[in-house]
Amino acid sequence: MMMTAFDISASALVAQRVRMDTISSNLANMSSMQRDANGEMKPYDARYVIFQTDDRISTPYGATGVKVAAVQTENVEPLYRWQPNHPYAIKEGPKKGYVAYPKVNMNAEFVDALVATRAYEANVGAMEITKSMSQQTLRILG
Amino acid sequence: MTAITSLPNLSATPLTGGVRPQASAEAQKPFKDFMLEALNEVNTMQQDADKAVQQLVTGGDVNAAEVLTTLQKADMSFKLMMQIRNKLVQAYQEVNNIRI
Amino acid sequence: MLPNLFGSTNIPVLQEVLQFSQARHAVLVGNLANVNTPGYRTRDLSVENFQARLKEAIEASHRSGGTSQSPGVLTTDPQDPLREVRSTMTTLLYHDDTNIDLEKQVAEITKNQYMHNLALTVMTNQIQLLESAISERV
Numbered sequence: 001m002m003m004t005a006f007d008i009s010a011s012a013l014v015a016q017r018v019r020m021d022t023i024s025s026n027l028a029n030m031s032s033m034q035r036d037a038n039g040e041m042k043p044y045d046a047r048y049v050i051f052q053t054d055d056r057i058s059t060p061y062g063a064t065g066v067k068v069a070a071v072q073t074e075n076v077e078p079l080y081r082w083q084p085n086h087p088y089a090i091k092e093g094p095k096k097g098y099v100a101y102p103k104v105n106m107n108a109e110f111v112d113a114l115v116a117t118r119a120y121e122a123n124v125g126a127m128e129i130t131k132s133m134s135q136q137t138l139r140i141l142g
Numbered sequence: 143m144t145a146i147t148s149l150p151n152l153s154a155t156p157l158t159g160g161v162r163p164q165a166s167a168e169a170q171k172p173f174k175d176f177m178l179e180a181l182n183e184v185n186t187m188q189q190d191a192d193k194a195v196q197q198l199v200t201g202g203d204v205n206a207a208e209v210l211t212t213l214q215k216a217d218m219s220f221k222l223m224m225q226i227r228n229k230l231v232q233a234y235q236e237v238n239n240i241r242i
Numbered sequence: 243m244l245p246n247l248f249g250s251t252n253i254p255v256l257q258e259v260l261q262f263s264q265a266r267h268a269v270l271v272g273n274l275a276n277v278n279t280p281g282y283r284t285r286d287l288s289v290e291n292f293q294a295r296l297k298e299a300i301e302a303s304h305r306s307g308g309t310s311q312s313p314g315v316l317t318t319d320p321q322d323p324l325r326e327v328r329s330t331m332t333t334l335l336y337h338d339d340t341n342i343d344l345e346k347q348v349a350e351i352t353k354n355q356y357m358h359n360l361a362l363t364v365m366t367n368q369i370q371l372l373e374s375a376i377s378e379r380v
Contacts, residue, residue: 002206003353010349017345127352134356138363140210195252195364196300199259201293206360213364217371221380228378 002134007057009127011065015051016120018068022047023113030104033088041088043102045073046109079103184216184223191216251372255300256365258327262292263358265331270351277344284337284347292330299327 029044036042050069057065083089084097194209248254266287276282374380 002356006349006353010343010345013345014343017343127349131352131356134206135359137207137210138359140207140214141363141367192252196255199252199255199293199361200297200300201290210364213367217367220371221374224374224378224380228380 002130002137004057004059004063005130006127008063008065009123009130011054011057011067012123013120013127015049015066015068016116016123018071019049019051019116020113020120022049022071023109023116026104026109027106027113029102030106031101043078043100044104045075046102046104047071047073076103180223180226184219187212187216187219247372249303251368253365253368255296256361256368258296258299259361260358260365262287262327262331263354263361266354267351267358269334270347270354273347274344274351277347286335286337286350287331288333288335291333292327295326295330 026046032044033041034044049071051066052069054065054067078100079102080095080098080100082097083099086099089097089099191209191213194204194212197204198206198209266289269285269287273284273286
């Protein structure tokens with residue numbers, strides 16, 4: 001029975017690590033461009049994770065694990081900078097001469113990273129407590 | 143004067159003394175049955191503990207703490223029975239060593 | 243007489259559990275060591291398989307009147323259920339690549355350690371009980 005608690009904590013650790021991965025990716029690509037489906041360069045879209053309860057790891061009493069349901073991209077207006085000589089400047093339209101940069105909110109990403117770190121530590125602590133509880137159970141037999 | 147009137151009460155006891163050995167003979171039989179029953183109970187507890195451990199090890203729906211508690215209870219009752227048996231054997235040997 | 247001294251207890255069963263958990267520990271630790279190897283698929287020993295075969299072996303020994311073979315003896319009978327239990331310790335289970343998570347491997351190692359310590363504690367307790375019965379000392 002105690003075994004499911006390990007699986008639940010492990011699923012939480014995996015989910016928080018995926019979240020940390022997306023945050024790192026967002027921070028690293030704050031100023032990058034990527035190629036979209038048409039082959040044109042467009043600014044990097046910030047990604048965020050969606051968590052969901054995982055019914056595969058559950059106990060009959062209602063405890064469930066967590067899984068990453070999807071990694072979705074944000075649709076925000078990019079940041080425009082006036083750089084007419086840039087190779088990726090927009091050629092025509094109202095934004096001619098501007099270059100589109102990704103709009104990643106650095107402070108929000110840092111706060112998310114802190115939350116993910118605390119959640120990771122909390123789950124590691126929960127796993128340690130489960131381990132200690134199972135070891136204590138063995139002391140019944142002295 | 144009250145000491146003399148209490149004498150009839152004292153003389154009543156030797157009369158019932160003859161009835162007593164029979165009563166103790168009747169009381170001895172249930173003791174043997176009691177011992178056998180207790181032995182069977184200890185045996186059943188040990189077997190239940192064995193079955194519980196087997197269920198735990200083959201992935202059954204039992205709680206590890208419950209199985210360990212069952213094991214410990216079976217151990218306690220076995221040790222108690224062991225002590226009782228040791229005392230009985232010791233008493234028997236003492237009775238055997240009585241020089242007539 | 244001496245091999246059957248343990249035949250009616252759980253000690254052979256618990257011994258099998260100990261061996262299985264030690265074999266599984268080696269496999270899982272190998273996964274941890276190979277976390278950066280390209281093209282590596284995580285391996286495991288199936289616990290459900292082992293427990294099912296163990297259950298069959300226990301029931302078979304009950305049917306044959308409790309005369310179970312001592313695990314140290316090599317079994318030559320192909321129908322012997324203990325042989326099936328041994329084979330679960332050597333057949334590896336390969337996971338698909340989506341499961342190579344370090345945390346999951348660590349969780350499996352911890353659960354395996356718990357199973358091993360549980361079997362060890364119960365086996366020690368059973369041996370002490372036998373010892374107390376033989377020496378007549380509580």
